[in-house]
Amino acid sequence: MLLATTHQIDMEGVDIFAYLGVATGISVKGINAVRDLMSNVTDFIGGKSGGYNKAVEAAQHDALEALQVKAAELGGNAVIGVSIDFEFIPGKSGMLMATAAGTVVQISVQGQP
DSSP, X not given: OEEOSSSSXXXXXXXXXXXXXXEEEEXXXXXOHXXXXXXXXXXXXXXXXXXXXXXXXXXXXXXXXXXXXXXHHTTOSEEEEEEXXXXXXXXXXXXXXXXXXXXXXXXXXXXXX
């Protein structure tokens, strides 16, 4: 499935022929105490927090995957205008939420059924 951050697809031989609505994919990941501790150390001494980077990448991947599933359920084969947002949900367990949203479309590719 094609995902595009733009609101149109400027590829030769590709045309949007149906707009099917907006879809959203959400992923919520827990951030554990060990990762928090290591992040605090990294923040103090400087550098990149690998643990949080992995959590953010995993949440983004899962949100985009969920978006593609929702798009397919609507009958789409592409999503345009894709945006991804992140939110930290504070509390004892600390959660990271990634939301991916976009407009589900059907595209035709010249030379393909």
